[in-house]
Amino acid sequence: MDFTGRDFLRILDFSEDELRYMLVVARKFKEMKRAGQNHKYFPNKNIAILFEKTSTRTRCSFEVGAYDLGMGVTYLDPTGSQMGHKESIADTARVLSRLYDGIEYRGFDQSVVDTLAEYSDVPVWNGLTDECHPTQALGDFMTIEEHFGYLKGLTLAFVGDTRNNVANSLMTMSAKMGVNFIACGPASLATSDEMVTKCRPIAEKNGCTITVTDDIRALDGKADVIYTDVWLSLGEPAEKWGERINLLKPYQVTMDLMNRAKPTAVFLHCLPSFHDLNTSIARDVHEKYGLSEMEVTDEVFNSERSIVFEQAENRMHTIKSVMFLTLWEGGNK
Secondary structure, three states: OOOOOOOEOOHHHOOHHHHHHHHHHHHHHHHHHHHOOOOOOOOOOEEEEEEOOOOOHHHHHHHHHHHHOOOEEEEEOOOOOOEOOOEOHHHHHHHHHHHOOEEEEEOOOHHHHHHHHHHOOOOEEEEEOOOOOHHHHHHHHHHHHHHHOOOOOOEEEEEOOOOOHHHHHHHHHHHHHOOEEEEEOOHHHOOOHHHHHHHHHHHHHOOOOEEEEOOHHHHOOOOOEEEEOOOOOOOOOHHHHHHHHHHHHHHOEOHHHHHHOOOOOEEEEOOOOOOOOOOHHHHHHHHHHOOOOOOEOHHHHOOOOEOHHHHHHHHHHHHHHHHHHHHOOOOOO
């Protein structure tokens, strides 16, 4: 099983066995990190991380993961390079791959990271695009497996705007890992038929199902994991808050919803979350619309059923696994 030099752009690009191996390596890195074991395997390598969309978890996971592996890191925000302004994406890829051993991109259009990969001579990693969020899904499934001890046969329900990048990658990862997936949200925000068409044959092969529904009762007694995300993504106009609140309030993750799922169900969120009024955006929404909690209640978010901070940590371990496997020149076994 050889990952050397490969890009990490979509979950769909990797087989079930390859994804499983990434999770195995991630767990090993977590053990080593917690035991304080040195794993600086790449002391002479450097990576560039390009961020057109800001982030806490993705940036820190790539930076700390790279440092743990012994690498240097250059962070470039939208003002830190000429990509797309004075220099084409293709030319940027050619330049950076002469200077760095790996390139991460987090931004908007999937075509940008695809173009970087096409013209780069080094691995390119997708830190998030509007289409998908593969490093998030990998970390999420590490967390789910850690908690339950297995994956195959579980049911993961994504509640809310099921068109979004996280839901797309979770659906794909579920299909690959034999996990039943429920996309539950308003019909006007339903995941694309194209995405479902791609994933259903994979799910059938792996003995699991994909369900798209607007009926929140579909989670009753079935969901092992309830997952949600913010109701308005970064880059979308604030004027849409009113519309999204009206559409998504019935899909808010409350303790009642958690109790209607399986008794052992846990809560996941890719973060950041608007579960209280301790952010400027939440206070603005509260002032305009009267909501003190949005996609999840504070009761759920801070309950024992919430494993969101273990989930956040696991982003780093899985990202480290992806970087290690694609940069390792000794061959992967």
